[in-house]
Amino acid sequence: xxxxxxxxxxxxxxxxxxxxxxxxxxxxxxxxxxxxxxxxxxxxxxxxxxxxxxxxxxxxxxxxxxxxxxxxxxxxxxxxxxxxxxxxxxxxxxxxxxxxxxxxxxxxxxxxxxxxxxxxxxxxxxxxxxxxxxxxxxxxxxxxxxxxxxxxx
Numbered sequence: 001x002x003x004x005x006x007x008x009x010x011x012x013x014x015x016x017x018x019x020x021x022x023x024x025x026x027x028x029x030x031x032x033x034x035x036x037x038x039x040x041x042x043x044x045x046x047x048x049x050x051x052x053x054x055x056x057x058x059x060x061x062x063x064x065x066x067x068x069x070x071x072x073x074x075x076x077x078x079x080x081x082x083x084x085x086x087x088x089x090x091x092x093x094x095x096x097x098x099x100x101x102x103x104x105x106x107x108x109x110x111x112x113x114x115x116x117x118x119x120x121x122x123x124x125x126x127x128x129x130x131x132x133x134x135x136x137x138x139x140x141x142x143x144x145x146x147x148x149x150x151x152x153x
Contacts, residue, residue, distance in 0.1 A: 076103045080133055081116020083124075093125040118142060 019031035033040040049056050082102055086092055094110055097103035103110050109127025118140040125145045129137070137144050 073109070074107045075109050075111035075128055076105065076107045077111055077113050078102050078126075079113050079115035080118045080136055083112075083122060084116075084119050086120060086122055088120050089123070090120075091123045091125065112137070 017027060017032075018025060019027045022028045030040065038044040038046065049058055051057070076097075078097060083092060085100055085102075086096070090096065094103060097110060111128040111130070112124065112126050112133045113130050114132030114136055118136055120142070121140060122142045123145070124137065124142060127147060129144060129146065134144065
């Protein structure tokens with residue numbers, strides 16, 4: 001196989017719709033945009049949820065109750081198998097995980113999940129850990145440090 005012999009499989013590519021190429025093409029004259037109106041103009045689009053000036057559905061429906069998503073705890077999941085990129089004896093905390101690209105984005109902490117096996121002896125300092133991961137971490141000889149839970153008075 002050589003680069004000049006490569007072809008996409010049959011049916012993978014479709015010819016592009018050629019607009020404005022005469023009336024016999026089926027896409028001539030108005031080029032599939034109909035006659036006049038906002039949607040026929042360039043840049044003519046209406047925002048999502050707009051109903052032509054009618055009071056939109058998202059404003060007609062009542063909004064009741066309490067939504068807890070703003071206060072939910074968001075963890076970045078990291079599997080045990082991903083921790084094998086570290087060397088024996090490394091301290092694995094949030095900064096180390098970010099440096100390796102394993103914990104990106106905005107979050108409240110890191111949770112270690114039990115997929116795969118941990119082959120290195122690491123010192124883990126994380127926010128949360130699953131039960132199966134805890135067993136595998138102890139089996140591998142690694143140490144695990146979790147934050148002390150806050151006691152509400």
